[in-house]
Amino acid sequence: MDYIPHGAEDIRRMLEFIGISSPDKLYSDIPEKIRIRGYGIGKGVSEPEIKNILEEFSGSNASVKTLKSYIGAGAYEHFIPAVVDDICSKPEFYTAYTPYQAEASQGILQSIYEYQSMICELTGTDVSNASLYDGATAAAEAALMSIGKNSGGIVGISSAVNPVYRKVIETYLKSSPCSVSLVGHKEGITDIENIEKQVSGRMFSFIFQSPNFFGCIEDVKTVSDYVRGRGALSITVANPLSLGVLEAPGRNGADIVAGEGQPLGIPLCFGGPYLGFMGVKKELMRKLPGRIIGRTTDKDGKEGFVMTLQAREQHIRREKATSNICSNQALMALRAAVYMAYMGKEGMKEVGTLNICNSHYLADEIEKTGKAALKFKRPFFNEFVIEFRNNVEEVFRAFEKEGILPGIRLAEEGQNSILCCVTEAKSKSDMDKYVEVVKKL
Amino acid sequence: MDYIPHGAEDIRRMLEFIGISSPDKLYSDIPEKIRIRGYGIGKGVSEPEIKNILEEFSGSNASVKTLKSYIGAGAYEHFIPAVVDDICSKPEFYTAYTPYQAEASQGILQSIYEYQSMICELTGTDVSNASLYDGATAAAEAALMSIGKNSGGIVGISSAVNPVYRKVIETYLKSSPCSVSLVGHKEGITDIENIEKQVSGRMFSFIFQSPNFFGCIEDVKTVSDYVRGRGALSITVANPLSLGVLEAPGRNGADIVAGEGQPLGIPLCFGGPYLGFMGVKKELMRKLPGRIIGRTTDKDGKEGFVMTLQAREQHIRREKATSNICSNQALMALRAAVYMAYMGKEGMKEVGTLNICNSHYLADEIEKTGKAALKFKRPFFNEFVIEFRNNVEEVFRAFEKEGILPGIRLAEEGQNSILCCVTEAKSKSDMDKYVEVVKKL
Amino acid sequence: MTTKEGTGLIFEKSVKGRKAFSLPAPVIKGKKPADYIPAGLLRSSLEFPEISELDIVRHYTGLASKNFSVDGNFYPLGSCTMKYNPKINEQICSYGGFRDVHPLFPREKVQGYMSLLKKMEGLLSAITGMDGFCLHPAAGAHGELLGLMLIRAFYDKRGGRRRKIIVPDSSHGTNPSSAAMAGYDIVSIKSDRDGRVDTGELSKVLDDEVAALMMTNPNTLGLFEDKILEIAEMVHKKGALLYYDGANLNPLLGLCRPGDMGFDVVHLNLHKTFSTPHGGGGPGSGPVGVKEKLKPFLPVPVIREQGGILDFDFNCPDSIGMIKAFWGNTGVILKAFAYIMALGDDGLKKTGEISVLNANYLRKKLGQFYDIPFNRTCMHEFVISVKELASKGIHAIDIAKALIDTGIHPPTVYFPLIVEEAIMVEPTETESKTTIDSFADNMAGIYKKAETDPELLKNAPVNASVKRLDELKAAKFPDVKWDFKKRNSQ
Amino acid sequence: MTTKEGTGLIFEKSVKGRKAFSLPAPVIKGKKPADYIPAGLLRSSLEFPEISELDIVRHYTGLASKNFSVDGNFYPLGSCTMKYNPKINEQICSYGGFRDVHPLFPREKVQGYMSLLKKMEGLLSAITGMDGFCLHPAAGAHGELLGLMLIRAFYDKRGGRRRKIIVPDSSHGTNPSSAAMAGYDIVSIKSDRDGRVDTGELSKVLDDEVAALMMTNPNTLGLFEDKILEIAEMVHKKGALLYYDGANLNPLLGLCRPGDMGFDVVHLNLHKTFSTPHGGGGPGSGPVGVKEKLKPFLPVPVIREQGGILDFDFNCPDSIGMIKAFWGNTGVILKAFAYIMALGDDGLKKTGEISVLNANYLRKKLGQFYDIPFNRTCMHEFVISVKELASKGIHAIDIAKALIDTGIHPPTVYFPLIVEEAIMVEPTETESKTTIDSFADNMAGIYKKAETDPELLKNAPVNASVKRLDELKAAKFPDVKWDFKKRNSQ
């Protein structure tokens, strides 16, 4: 099949108007030598057939509906309000593009302005961009923002930062004159003494995560104070959903708060598309990567919205731009905006509360069995590391029988450790089943 | 949960404005005696919970995705283009109501005008209404249209009409001075001689179906000519999807063409909501039940659409209305309209062709096995009656094992008969599996 | 954005050779209908539009932009209960285990559906105080017809057919029309000065020929029939039955039940009270509930446990038969079920309560400008009369059209028939104070305009996709379908 | 219908105590965060809006109505390939087995996804003529960055780091910007009189320090780089690599492949060529393909068969590492996969062919009025210059704004930078002759207006939800978020 509208007569008339006899007359610029005859990928199929084919692929995947999953580690199963799906499937939003022409794009522009506003409020920062690719690249962009383009130096990263994020930041920084110093955590959280010990020389910024990879909530204030005291930027990677109950990093001294917006109403979808968010202090505004939407007025003084501060961007600044980002994750930002509006002031608190209460319920019940214990005795949000007495392979087998995915293995943090995530999507009876399995180990 | 927007402060201010202290002050008209304290149906639950509950109900049903079904008999599994779902899930359409205020409802009005036009073209009639509840009630309304309100007489019905439709027509006519005469079919189709023999007295109309309940295509012209010759109306119940390839009944003499619009892009959904359609000759226009949309002009002479000929309807005519219909199946009519536009001139032909070719392929292959034979040797569209040599219970067991629903049992037409339906939704390999089962009987 | 693409009929956009459809190849290559079917039965021509998929999408996107809807506009259409349609219910309805199920699947394969429908019957019985329910009717009027058929069957069985149905003059048009369809003679009675059933009038017409009195409570003026218990007694004493048109049940949710008021037959409008969308004119769902004595007459099939599973029972000797193919507008029932389960006792009670609060708040606000003939505590809706504006040449329709220009869907006009120049306003419980206030402000502004600049209103609407349409012309010269032939000859 | 509800920020609609959210009760009643977490870590305040579900729906329904989109409007935004986004692909993406899958599920439980991604790599390799593909990049620019990192790694491994990247002056802004991000110095070269890479200029700058030449082919003028084989030879001779910016691949579908032209690294924009929606600015997907010699450097994880199943291999010693969490914008890739499979060899070829036909037809039409600086057979797009209208005070931006009033989304303006007052038009293959003709008519009308009544254009748009917006003010006094504090003090 194809999506070509023309009938034979249309094509005939167009060719006639152009003054040629067949479409291939338009290819005279293309060397004969490189012309091909098909890719050998086979004939196209019809819509019903493509549906069947894709249903088959889909049917070969497990999902959080068919298995009870306690896996987090950077992507989270949360309740997605039906309103979010509904609004974001409006073609007026999803079949548009970047709002280059403001007057024809007020819907998207205003929605992003609102998104930016809520991200700033949530993170305690002054300026937010219109989105980045995902949490890991947002952290990497934050690191790039912090460094000078030409002078060497160091970006410190806590070892309690999601290892994938660390890897992405490293890849991004490889092209820069700077290098990365890993700072070992102490019993699950960042330790200032370790920064002192392990980072020497000029430190541009220090990146840490809260709640961090192990689920532990960091003392953002203490770390930021220290980092800023050393003349570096404090970059906090945050779980936005946790910020309904946890203090905004920006209010505790973080200069840049970046992270993964997926918990804000974005489906798991095997890892993407997700949403990189970033909020920064006013002073960093002109260094921000990506799009920024601003409020202004029209000819008649009526309020309206436009892309602004474009002088930072690639299409104007080219090689001198703050970043190369062009297409971003606007529709995911819309999802997050609708989610945040839906939850609102009280709902953000309540969903955060449910995550804390559920995860602590499960952690407590697991510990009560005596078969496993929390690895780090720290406050946590919705993830924690649990160390089993039994061999971890055996543990996984026991859960598998019950259709439960108990978490992911964390080999570095002890032979039989598992990183377990519990959100508001789990019910008491779900968790009790988990505990049953542990009891029987 | 609930869908009440007010905060406590809203309610306080509203009560204050009304000048009362609490909402129950508004209930003084209601006798204390009948006031209740809840229904005893339990507390409400949250959106995530209601989702889980309904997922469980849904999960306890088989579907045409989990079983291969060859069941038709009034509801059909067809390919539904994604475009149909997409357009009909636009809230501008589904959260509106009857277009009482034309200037605020041009979208719905125009879509129904287009629907009416295509139904007329498809059925070969002059006027169509904006929809009726379903095929069976449309047939019943057709019967009511044909009779005098006060004088007795007869409505003849072919025994090859879907027995459910016959029952509904009978129920509807019970309140009228008329009675129903059943006319036995002859080898699967209506027989004029039987009408002559079995209907005596004043016949208002004769109702027959094509393709009929057994799948056989009737000779609409011959039957209509005879019926009209007797001074009665010829009412044809038709499968609209078949009319992409079969001649329009209206062009063969039918006065009223009514039927079930479900094959035109409407999901099976366990029996409803479906779509009753009806097209009639010009002379019957003012007797039509239900809404009719007409084209007119506005103040400036610009084209627009309105509900018209309302003088037939209940809100004006009350007990003298042509029918009591008020809410109808407009959204389903929209589905049908989008489906028909999507298929278009060539697609209607092609989808009809696929139904014919697929069903004949399966019928031929079954007969080749020698284990079963077509009950009626007549032209058919996408359904046919097949009689098995083996006991029908055994036949069903054999299919069940393979996850196939071979059709429905038709006890009246022979001990081991099955009514089998094959649409474009079945592939060759599906059908070959069916035949494999038959072979092994 | 209203686009050019949205204008013009789809037929005018048709161009030979264009196509949208996409279908698999035939099983056996090259086979044609004529290979299987005699030529005489095959179609000679079909003049359907030829148009691409994108053009179809644009066409309907354009049409959608010309339509008011609850999602886009306040829609206080009296008597229609245009409340918010929760998105979660739309989602639920699309689950494969609901959507892709054939109604004739073997019962043991559809126990999810069977138990849901059975539960729904129970919920509706609890909510109305009735003893049994039938979910088959496709809309309110269909429910009425069924209800009246049941009443007929009841008397037929008892012997002594009765031929009259009484309806108040304030009743909805479907009431007398359904009664006529069910073969009854209609007796209409005047309302009393309070806008309610006049018991004096009632007693005059209540004779042995009366099969039933049909009532809406609250009635179409939005007033609760406070003498309902007395009326029920009068009716029952005469051996007649009491029929409840449940289109206005919303304000009574959690508060009181028609069954307890003495009603014998009830129909509900799931597309009103229970929040399922009205779909631009439907589909709806109009289940019917009855007291014990009428249960034997309910349509077949009836859901019953048989052999360990829930099955359909067709074997009910006193049943009136079938009134619809299959078992009702299941897809609609599903949404109402989810709504009721989600709200529960507490949510339903609050729903009723706030629908009444909103209506009274708005009534007080509009009463500052407009005449409200029966101006007392109302239930979920109330009726304005603008007959005093007639001197300026302004009618209810002009107010309605002026509202369109404010982005608000007009209320119901010219109903109920007992109020001259009626404007019937029902805000529903899902509308916020902000929205209601802004509606009241707009209505006040229009009132002032009616006094100072009536021409302006006569010219309304000016912001819609068309100006005021000529309905007379439409009725006089009916143009009810596109002329495909004309097009071809052009 | 544009409604009042659509105006005003969501924060301005917030009213204390209103809420939309609906969540289950906590597992243990009465537990609060403070029971588990030290007070010092807990949040003091959060000023989010308080608003009901219906009001949210109305808010965004209003916003949607203020937005142009492919479904509503012709959208000939050059360089962006705003083609129709098939609805079937949106449907597919919502299947539970795609949507509700965690990226860290055990591999054996997600073989559907693994094999789909593996197949997709193969399809893209076949379509581009490359030897391997990485699906991770989230957009075109991300793909560019990855591509340049691969090039860097390639030279690092070989020894002999090179520090320059050449880009034509017609290149897209992301090209130099990505190269800079990858740590390269940028050398820009002038285009020749035909609007193509000037081989003379190229040879002047092509030295041993050059790591790669980045090209778009067809280039941003819509012209095929006819000397591409010669250029490839020049570049390779110098030991440099050739990078293909695949944003403009659409016209070449089924016709020729970058791999066969000599490109060593390629990125594609699935959100352009392969019809996935642009989503108001994203998400996109920018897979990168490479020739054999660059494969070892591709990011981890790489999909490989291991132990009878498809697994992710993280153990690739020469890999540049990871460039994104997880494995790419899977949800986007899914749609592109369905698109490619549905079209197949025949459909893809036709797609390319008609995109060229449409562009040339439109070029001829617009050429009747407008100046097209490089006016010769183009591929999928072409660039107008309106510099001659400058004397009337009319600029590209005025033409763009005037188009908004006709319901058409303006083409790209002021790009490529080498054309003064550029208007870059890309109709795509999914637009019908009718739509293209009507666009041409509108453009002709605007041209006439520019000559006769330029003021009218300077005032455009007048039909949009706002008039022309003050961008200077926005940049000078940045207002980039709502001030929650100010609101509270009001």
Ligand SMILES: Cc1ncc(COP(=O)(O)O)c(C=O)c1O
């Ligand atoms: C009071 C009343 N009764 C009955 C009906 C008929 O319901 P339906 O439109 O579902 O047939 C309506 C609906 O308009 C109504 O308002």
Ligand SMILES: Cc1ncc(COP(=O)(O)O)c(C=O)c1O
């Ligand atoms: C020619 C060209 N190259 C690269 C890009 C960058 O792609 P993306 O926006 O997906 O990052 C674009 C997109 O605008 C483009 O047109």
